[in-house]
Amino acid sequence: MSGSVSPLAPKTYADMPPVRGVRMATAAAGIKYKNRTDVLMMVFDRPAAVAGVFTRSKCPSAPVDFCRANLAHGVARAVVVNSGNANAFTGRKGRESTKMTAEAAAKAIGCAENEVFLASTGVIGEPLDATKFSGVLDGLAASGTEDFWFEAAKAIMTTDTYPKVATRTADLGGVTVRINGIAKGAGMIAPDMATMLSFVVTDADIPAPVLQSLLSAGVGPTFNAVTVDSDTSTSDTLMLFATGAVAGQAPVTADDASLDGFRTALNDLLRDLALQVVRDGEGARKMVEVTVEGAESDAAAKRIALSIANSPLVKTAVAGEDANWGRVVMAVGKSGEMADRDRLAIWFGDVRVAVDGERDPSYSEDATTAVMQKQDIPVRVEIGLGNGRATVWTCDLTKEYVEINGDYRS
Amino acid sequence: MSGSVSPLAPKTYADMPPVRGVRMATAAAGIKYKNRTDVLMMVFDRPAAVAGVFTRSKCPSAPVDFCRANLAHGVARAVVVNSGNANAFTGRKGRESTKMTAEAAAKAIGCAENEVFLASTGVIGEPLDATKFSGVLDGLAASGTEDFWFEAAKAIMTTDTYPKVATRTADLGGVTVRINGIAKGAGMIAPDMATMLSFVVTDADIPAPVLQSLLSAGVGPTFNAVTVDSDTSTSDTLMLFATGAVAGQAPVTADDASLDGFRTALNDLLRDLALQVVRDGEGARKMVEVTVEGAESDAAAKRIALSIANSPLVKTAVAGEDANWGRVVMAVGKSGEMADRDRLAIWFGDVRVAVDGERDPSYSEDATTAVMQKQDIPVRVEIGLGNGRATVWTCDLTKEYVEINGDYRS
The missing domain is CATH 3.10.20.340 (ArgJ beta chain, C-terminal domain)
Structure with a gap:
C-alpha cells in the first residue's frame, strides 16, 4: 500500500447506512499484509438474487472461473473476498484453493457451495494458501453486522490509498430501496466488461435475470469507461446482489420503465465508484x-x-x-x-x-x-x-x- | 535533448563509408535548438529511385502528405529534413511551409518540386517557419559531401541521446553494392507500417517498384516490431533511395531471388537501426x-x-x-x-x-x-x-x- 493518500481522494466519505438483509465481517489473516484486515465475508440472511460481470481476460483468475460457474444458479448466500493474493495463474492449486474456501464458507453458514461467491486480489502467480483464512470463516459468519460497509471496503484494498464506498436510494414498486457499493482498484485498471473488484448490494427484490440486465447495461459508461494504465486485470469482478429484504415492494418481472428510478440510481452509484477508482490511480495527481x-x-x-x-x-x-x-x-x-x-x-x-x-x-x-x-x-x-x-x-x-x-x- | 547518453547506446558507432551518388550537408537554422545542427539536405547526383513507407496515423504531418504525393513519381533528387518542429497539425500554413521548402530545394539544385522529399520532426501543432531554413538550402546544395553520414544522423535528432547509423554491403548483379542508413527516434515510438524518421541509401541500381516491394516487406519484422511507448507518431517516415551509381551492375527487373543477398543485407540494416531506436527509448535503462x-x-x-x-x-x-x-x-x-x-x-x-x-x-x-x-x-x-x-x-x-x-x- 502506498504511504500517503491520493490528493484526488474524496474530501469526505459517504456515510454508509445498513442495507437490510446483508451482514459483513472482516479479519486479518496475514495473507500478505501485516497489521491490517485482508479477508471480507458478506452473508445474506436469505438467498439473494445475484448478477455479475467479469474480466474478458483470456487468463482469468480461479475465483473468476468459480463465480462464472455459480452465476448460472442465480442465488447467493455468501461472498468471501481476500486481498494480497489474486489466486490467478495458479493452476490446479488455484482451483483447490477456491474449492476449499467455498466448502468452508458453505459449512459455516449452512448453504450449498454454488451459493458462495469468491474474489481475490493481489499478486498474480503466487499460490494462495486458503488454509490461512478458511479457518476464520466460521467466526466471520457468526459475527457479521449490518453497519460495516466502510470496514468492508478497507479489507479489500491493495495499492489503494483510500477505501471506496457509495450509497444511493431509489423509488421502486411503491417503496424506497437502498443500494450500497464498495470497490477497490488503483492499478492494472482498464476494465473490459467488468472492473477490478466491486460489490454492490440492494435490499430491493429483483429477479436475477433482471439484475443481470441492469448490471450489464450499467457497466459500459461507468467501470468500462475508466482506465489507469490500459492494463486489464485477470481478476476484474463486479457483482450486484438483491436481498429482497425491503418490506412491501411490488414485484418486478422485467427490465422495463418501472425500474427507471432504480436504474438511474444504480448507474449513478457505479459511476461514483468507478471515478473513485480512477481518482486513486497509482501515483495519480490529476x-x-x-x-x-x-x-x-x-x-x-x-x-x-x-x-x-x-x-x-x-x-x-x-x-x-x-x-x-x-x-x-x-x-x-x-x-x-x-x-x-x-x-x-x-x-x-x-x-x-x-x-x-x-x-x-x-x-x-x-x-x-x-x-x-x-x-x-x-x-x-x-x-x-x-x-x-x-x-x-x-x-x-x-x-x-x-x-x-x-x-x-x- | 537529454543530457546524458542512454546506457544502452552502442559501444562504438559504425564507420560510415560514402555511398556513391549521394552527398549531404547540414546547417544550424535555429528552428528550436541552440548550438546544434537542425537541417539536413541530401542531394542525389542523378535522379535516384525512391520507395517509402509512412505513418498510418489519420492525422499525418504536412511533410508526410507531401512525400506520399511525390512518391508516385518514383524519382528523387533531394531530401530536406528538419528537427525541432514536426510541421504536423499545422493546416494550410503547414502545406505552405512544405511548398516553400520544396521550391527552394528544387531551385537550389535545378530539379522539379516533385523530385524533392521532405521530413520534419519535433513538436506537433506549432507552425513551422520555413523561411528560417529555406534560405540555407542554396548553401547546403553546393557544399554537400559524400563522407557526412554521421553528421547527417546528428542533425535529425530530437530527444535522441545518440545518432543512429548503420551500413551493410551485398552482392548484386555481379558487383558489391553498399547500403547506408540513418534514423532518429526515442519517444512516440510505435510505428505502424513505418517508423519515426529513417533514410536509407544504396548505390545499387534498382527500379522504384522493386525498391518499394523490398521496403514494404522489410519494415514488418524491423521498424514495425519496436515500441517505446505505444504512441504512433504523426510523422513516421522511412525512405529508401537507390542512386544506381555503382558501376557494372546487371539490371534488376523484379523482386526475385537475384535480390536475396541485397534483401538480407537491407533487412539486417533496418533491424539494426530499429533496435538502435528502441535502445534509445526515452529514459530507457533496459x-x-x-x-x-x-x-x-x-x-x-x-x-x-x-x-x-x-x-x-x-x-x-x-x-x-x-x-x-x-x-x-x-x-x-x-x-x-x-x-x-x-x-x-x-x-x-x-x-x-x-x-x-x-x-x-x-x-x-x-x-x-x-x-x-x-x-x-x-x-x-x-x-x-x-x-x-x-x-x-x-x-x-x-x-x-x-x-x-x-x-x-x-
Whole structure:
C-alpha cells in the first residue's frame, strides 16, 4: 500500500447506512499484509438474487472461473473476498484453493457451495494458501453486522490509498430501496466488461435475470469507461446482489420503465465508484475527463477517447502540466478510427486550443496552462464526422506510478 | 535533448563509408535548438529511385502528405529534413511551409518540386517557419559531401541521446553494392507500417517498384516490431533511395531471388537501426526482447507480443528489476487473441518461470532476478495453440521517461 493518500481522494466519505438483509465481517489473516484486515465475508440472511460481470481476460483468475460457474444458479448466500493474493495463474492449486474456501464458507453458514461467491486480489502467480483464512470463516459468519460497509471496503484494498464506498436510494414498486457499493482498484485498471473488484448490494427484490440486465447495461459508461494504465486485470469482478429484504415492494418481472428510478440510481452509484477508482490511480495527481464527440459512432468515439486516455505521452504531459495538445492529435490519429485531421477541434477545459486542423488562431498559452494546473482536467475533442459520443476518465502518469509498480511484489 | 547518453547506446558507432551518388550537408537554422545542427539536405547526383513507407496515423504531418504525393513519381533528387518542429497539425500554413521548402530545394539544385522529399520532426501543432531554413538550402546544395553520414544522423535528432547509423554491403548483379542508413527516434515510438524518421541509401541500381516491394516487406519484422511507448507518431517516415551509381551492375527487373543477398543485407540494416531506436527509448535503462511462439498465427503472436511490450505494468516491473511474470500473464490475457491459460509457459532468459498454467515447480526467485538485473532481457511466451511466432523489442518504463515527457515542449 502506498504511504500517503491520493490528493484526488474524496474530501469526505459517504456515510454508509445498513442495507437490510446483508451482514459483513472482516479479519486479518496475514495473507500478505501485516497489521491490517485482508479477508471480507458478506452473508445474506436469505438467498439473494445475484448478477455479475467479469474480466474478458483470456487468463482469468480461479475465483473468476468459480463465480462464472455459480452465476448460472442465480442465488447467493455468501461472498468471501481476500486481498494480497489474486489466486490467478495458479493452476490446479488455484482451483483447490477456491474449492476449499467455498466448502468452508458453505459449512459455516449452512448453504450449498454454488451459493458462495469468491474474489481475490493481489499478486498474480503466487499460490494462495486458503488454509490461512478458511479457518476464520466460521467466526466471520457468526459475527457479521449490518453497519460495516466502510470496514468492508478497507479489507479489500491493495495499492489503494483510500477505501471506496457509495450509497444511493431509489423509488421502486411503491417503496424506497437502498443500494450500497464498495470497490477497490488503483492499478492494472482498464476494465473490459467488468472492473477490478466491486460489490454492490440492494435490499430491493429483483429477479436475477433482471439484475443481470441492469448490471450489464450499467457497466459500459461507468467501470468500462475508466482506465489507469490500459492494463486489464485477470481478476476484474463486479457483482450486484438483491436481498429482497425491503418490506412491501411490488414485484418486478422485467427490465422495463418501472425500474427507471432504480436504474438511474444504480448507474449513478457505479459511476461514483468507478471515478473513485480512477481518482486513486497509482501515483495519480490529476484526473482527466476525455470526451469525444462527432465520431462515426458511439463505439468509435469510445475507442478514440481510450486512445487518448491510455497514451503515455498525453498522460505524462498532464503530469507535467504541459498543454501539449499535439499529443491529443497524435492519439486521435493512431486510434484506427476515422478522423479527418482538417476537421478536428480540441478543447482543454473551456479553452479551444485547435480548430480546423491547426492551432486555434486565438490560442493563449497562459489560458491553457491555467487549465492544466487544475486538479481535474476536461479534454474534449470534436471529430466532425458524425454523432458518436463517449466520455472516459483517466489519471496522469507520474514518477510515483513507476515507483509503485517497479517494486509491487516486495 | 537529454543530457546524458542512454546506457544502452552502442559501444562504438559504425564507420560510415560514402555511398556513391549521394552527398549531404547540414546547417544550424535555429528552428528550436541552440548550438546544434537542425537541417539536413541530401542531394542525389542523378535522379535516384525512391520507395517509402509512412505513418498510418489519420492525422499525418504536412511533410508526410507531401512525400506520399511525390512518391508516385518514383524519382528523387533531394531530401530536406528538419528537427525541432514536426510541421504536423499545422493546416494550410503547414502545406505552405512544405511548398516553400520544396521550391527552394528544387531551385537550389535545378530539379522539379516533385523530385524533392521532405521530413520534419519535433513538436506537433506549432507552425513551422520555413523561411528560417529555406534560405540555407542554396548553401547546403553546393557544399554537400559524400563522407557526412554521421553528421547527417546528428542533425535529425530530437530527444535522441545518440545518432543512429548503420551500413551493410551485398552482392548484386555481379558487383558489391553498399547500403547506408540513418534514423532518429526515442519517444512516440510505435510505428505502424513505418517508423519515426529513417533514410536509407544504396548505390545499387534498382527500379522504384522493386525498391518499394523490398521496403514494404522489410519494415514488418524491423521498424514495425519496436515500441517505446505505444504512441504512433504523426510523422513516421522511412525512405529508401537507390542512386544506381555503382558501376557494372546487371539490371534488376523484379523482386526475385537475384535480390536475396541485397534483401538480407537491407533487412539486417533496418533491424539494426530499429533496435538502435528502441535502445534509445526515452529514459530507457533496459531493453526487452519479447518472443511469442505457438500462437494461432504470426499476426496473433505479434499482437500478443505487442500487448506485453506495451504494458506499463510489465515495463515498470522491468525497470524495477522485478521478475513479475504474473504481469506477462495479464498482458497475454488482455491481448484479445486466443490463449489457453493452462497451456501457457513463460521464460525470462533461460529460466522457465511458469508452465501449464501455474508457476514452474522448480521456480527460483534468485535465478529469475539474475536475469532481470541484466541490461538486455529476453522474455519468451509459449502459447501452446499453433505455430504463430513473432518477436518485438521494447524498453523499460522509468521515472526518466515521465520526466522527459512532462516537459518536452519547453
